[in-house]
Amino acid sequence: MKDEMILQVQNLHKSFGDHEVLKDINLDVHKGEVLSIIGASGSGKSTLLRNINLLEQPTGGDILFHNQSILSDDFDVTLYRAKVGMVFQSFNLFANLDVLQNVMVGQTTVLKRNPDEAKDHAMELLERVGMAPYVNAKPSQLSGGQQQRVAIARAEAMDPEVLLFDEPTSALDPEMVDEVLNTMSKLAHTGLTMIIVTHEMQFARDVSDIVCFMNDGILAESGTPEQIFEHPQEARTQEFLKRYLSRV
Amino acid sequence: MSHLFRKFWAVFAVLGLGFGLAGMLATPTQAASKDNGEFKVGMEAGYAPFNWTQNDSSNGAVKIQGSSEYANGYDVQIAKRIAKALGKTPVVVKTDWDGLPPALTSGKIDAIIAGMSPTPERRKTIDFTNTYYVSNMTIVVRKDGKYANATSLKDFKGAKITGQLSTSDYDAISQIKGVIKEPAMNNFPAMRAAIESGTIDGYASEVPEGSSAEAANPNLKMIHFAKGQGFKTNPDESDLAIGVRKGYEYKAKINEVLAGISQKERTQIMNEAVANQPSTGNTGNWFVSLMQQYGGMLLRGVGMTILLAVVGTLVGFLIGLFVGIIRTIPRPRSTGKRGLLRLFDWLLAVYIEVFRGTPMIVQAAVLYYGSAQALHLSIDRTAAALIIVSINTGAYISEIIRGGITSVDAGQFEAANALGMTHFQMMRKVILPQAVRNSLPAVTNEFIVNIKDTSVLSVISVSELFFSGETIAGQNFQFFHTYLVISGIYLIMTFTISRAFRLIEKHMDGPKNYNVMNNQMQVETPRIGGAPRKDAE
Numbered sequence A: 001m002k003d004e005m006i007l008q009v010q011n012l013h014k015s016f017g018d019h020e021v022l023k024d025i026n027l028d029v030h031k032g033e034v035l036s037i038i039g040a041s042g043s044g045k046s047t048l049l050r051n052i053n054l055l056e057q058p059t060g061g062d063i064l065f066h067n068q069s070i071l072s073d074d075f076d077v078t079l080y081r082a083k084v085g086m087v088f089q090s091f092n093l094f095a096n097l098d099v100l101q102n103v104m105v106g107q108t109t110v111l112k113r114n115p116d117e118a119k120d121h122a123m124e125l126l127e128r129v130g131m132a133p134y135v136n137a138k139p140s141q142l143s144g145g146q147q148q149r150v151a152i153a154r155a156e157a158m159d160p161e162v163l164l165f166d167e168p169t170s171a172l173d174p175e176m177v178d179e180v181l182n183t184m185s186k187l188a189h190t191g192l193t194m195i196i197v198t199h200e201m202q203f204a205r206d207v208s209d210i211v212c213f214m215n216d217g218i219l220a221e222s223g224t225p226e227q228i229f230e231h232p233q234e235a236r237t238q239e240f241l242k243r244y245l246s247r248v
Numbered sequence B: 001m002s003h004l005f006r007k008f009w010a011v012f013a014v015l016g017l018g019f020g021l022a023g024m025l026a027t028p029t030q031a032a033s034k035d036n037g038e039f040k041v042g043m044e045a046g047y048a049p050f051n052w053t054q055n056d057s058s059n060g061a062v063k064i065q066g067s068s069e070y071a072n073g074y075d076v077q078i079a080k081r082i083a084k085a086l087g088k089t090p091v092v093v094k095t096d097w098d099g100l101p102p103a104l105t106s107g108k109i110d111a112i113i114a115g116m117s118p119t120p121e122r123r124k125t126i127d128f129t130n131t132y133y134v135s136n137m138t139i140v141v142r143k144d145g146k147y148a149n150a151t152s153l154k155d156f157k158g159a160k161i162t163g164q165l166s167t168s169d170y171d172a173i174s175q176i177k178g179v180i181k182e183p184a185m186n187n188f189p190a191m192r193a194a195i196e197s198g199t200i201d202g203y204a205s206e207v208p209e210g211s212s213a214e215a216a217n218p219n220l221k222m223i224h225f226a227k228g229q230g231f232k233t234n235p236d237e238s239d240l241a242i243g244v245r246k247g248y249e250y251k252a253k254i255n256e257v258l259a260g261i262s263q264k265e266r267t268q269i270m271n272e273a274v275a276n277q278p279s280t281g282n283t284g285n286w287f288v289s290l291m292q293q294y295g296g297m298l299l300r301g302v303g304m305t306i307l308l309a310v311v312g313t314l315v316g317f318l319i320g321l322f323v324g325i326i327r328t329i330p331r332p333r334s335t336g337k338r339g340l341l342r343l344f345d346w347l348l349a350v351y352i353e354v355f356r357g358t359p360m361i362v363q364a365a366v367l368y369y370g371s372a373q374a375l376h377l378s379i380d381r382t383a384a385a386l387i388i389v390s391i392n393t394g395a396y397i398s399e400i401i402r403g404g405i406t407s408v409d410a411g412q413f414e415a416a417n418a419l420g421m422t423h424f425q426m427m428r429k430v431i432l433p434q435a436v437r438n439s440l441p442a443v444t445n446e447f448i449v450n451i452k453d454t455s456v457l458s459v460i461s462v463s464e465l466f467f468s469g470e471t472i473a474g475q476n477f478q479f480f481h482t483y484l485v486i487s488g489i490y491l492i493m494t495f496t497i498s499r500a501f502r503l504i505e506k507h508m509d510g511p512k513n514y515n516v517m518n519n520q521m522q523v524e525t526p527r528i529g530g531a532p533r534k535d536a537e
């Protein structure tokens, strides 16, 4: 399908003390791919994302970005992080800055864009997520769904090559989930590479090129949405989906 | 064990830091006290009639170094005679009693002429000339009190008596059988106030001090002991002599000068001193007359206090930010940098522990006198005071800021990292603005503490507000009134600061509401974290 490889996770291990959370993870991400990770709570999904952008230090294995190890001593971590954005479950907008500044600050400090250029870019993205009227608001003055849309604009503003989403809708009230999922669907259609950890099965099915099922620290099964949702091979996957889909 | 070890490091580091800074700021002055034509005399300038402070040069007063005020009194007149014989200009260096010996040994002054007795204890560190005033002790009591008619030490059985700290007068109280020896006090105005308030029955002092007290305050009376019924004094313990450095080249010459001043002349000088000492001038409204007479001195004191507190808090705040940034740097990947960072962290931890763990008064004395004594560096005392307040405040604010940083949500750090910000960018744009806001009430507190606690810097004779108050009370003997005014001024300053910072907090929190912008053309390019806005071409 799409052949240029952006990220390769190879035999990744992560332990906290003697608690092994990630046990030999292998994952290839191609350019333009939308990859969803589903799985039970505590299976290590967040830990995997946090290792990928080095918020956690892997304890074994390797991660390659454009065929370069991100774990080598001379690798420029800050530059890498600018290219691999992240959207958090708890939004994490900068509390001291207003909406516009939140979307500008990465551009001006990390990418050294001049403020007017950064502002124009920010306004364009805020417009797209429907948050342009709220440029003057502080994060604490917004609803969760609004905050998450700003957070997505903030990550987008860096013109990243890959965006990581860690359960971006889990902290939202049901009526706000859709506005955020719509925003993400639009993004998925722009050709951006995305890795999405989610419990929204319908969404995963609709937007993903690949779905991975994670179970107890390993990627138990992966394939196209049809393969995973229609014809899961693994008993664990079937079990999980049965429990999950019957609930919805 | 580890306690001792800590202590050792503390002392070591105080000295190290002190000297390090002193070295940066000071001009080496081996010749500071050598032949530059000045005869520098240390005294409290607050022990009338021996020495006091006045506003003009009347009655042959001598200028006080680094001040617009003058000193006069018996000691000053003796100093002038000696300086003349040495062919030098007399200069008075106003110094707290406890600061006198270190000022002498460190070369800040050439001689102590301050009503000091040549006790064996003092002789261990400094040398003394022959007597320049023969002691005659008395006890000052309330005129209408129980002990007013005493004529013998025996009459003071059961009386509560005190004296000045580290003087032979105080030691001599033990000669009274059955006396209740109260803890020693720092200065005579305080003792006079204590008598008036009834907390003590009397204090032991030299006769001239007693006559001054009588003259200044009609409620006080000096006891005239019957022959042989008073204090037995040991010339070594209670006669007054001039303190000089060991091996001082002019000691013999000074003794020669002293020998040339007859007993009659000495009495004459003392009588003049008693007559010339500043009077209470108790006419009209006490507040108005206090302000008229000492308004300038108070204002200068306020100025110095504000300077110390503002500079100290500001520089301390910058130190705090710096330390906060350094101590939160994530562990670098390379081992070399990691080792360096760990060393730096350790040094900062030592700095904080040392300066929080020792009194500021000690730090000031170590820096100011220690640097002069051990390294022959002479630091301006205002500079020394500014350095100490800044470093001391920095240690406290570092911990405050650290607390402020810790209280910022972990998600803020992660989001900044995920954007690719460096540690310094993250600190400047995201974390510190929030940490500073969180810390502001505690920083305000430090500011207020600085306004008040810089009063301990009188140990190195910095004329801040409290030191001015001591001087004024030493002259007008209106202990209560003077300190009432002083506390009023302190209160005004601290209240103003706490209100001003409340406003700053409000300003930092920004508006409670926001405008929904329906027209995007209204939106201006904002500035983030004080970064200058680049002009668009």
Ligand SMILES: Nc1ncnc2c1ncn2[C@@H]1O[C@H](COP(=O)(O)OP(=O)(O)OP(=O)(O)O)[C@@H](O)[C@H]1O
Pocket: A016, A019, A021, A039, A040, A041, A042, A043, A044, A045, A046, A047, A048, A167
């Ligand atoms: N910093 C940490 N220290 C110790 N254990 C941790 C740490 N972070 C995560 N874990 C453990 O790792 C395991 C996986 O956690 P993780 O957050 O990755 O799960 P998850 O799949 O994202 O779950 P959820 O769907 O609930 O978000 C859990 O057992 C958790 O307790």
Ligand SMILES: [Mg+2]
Pocket: A045, A046, A047, A166, A167
């Ligand atoms: Mg998770």
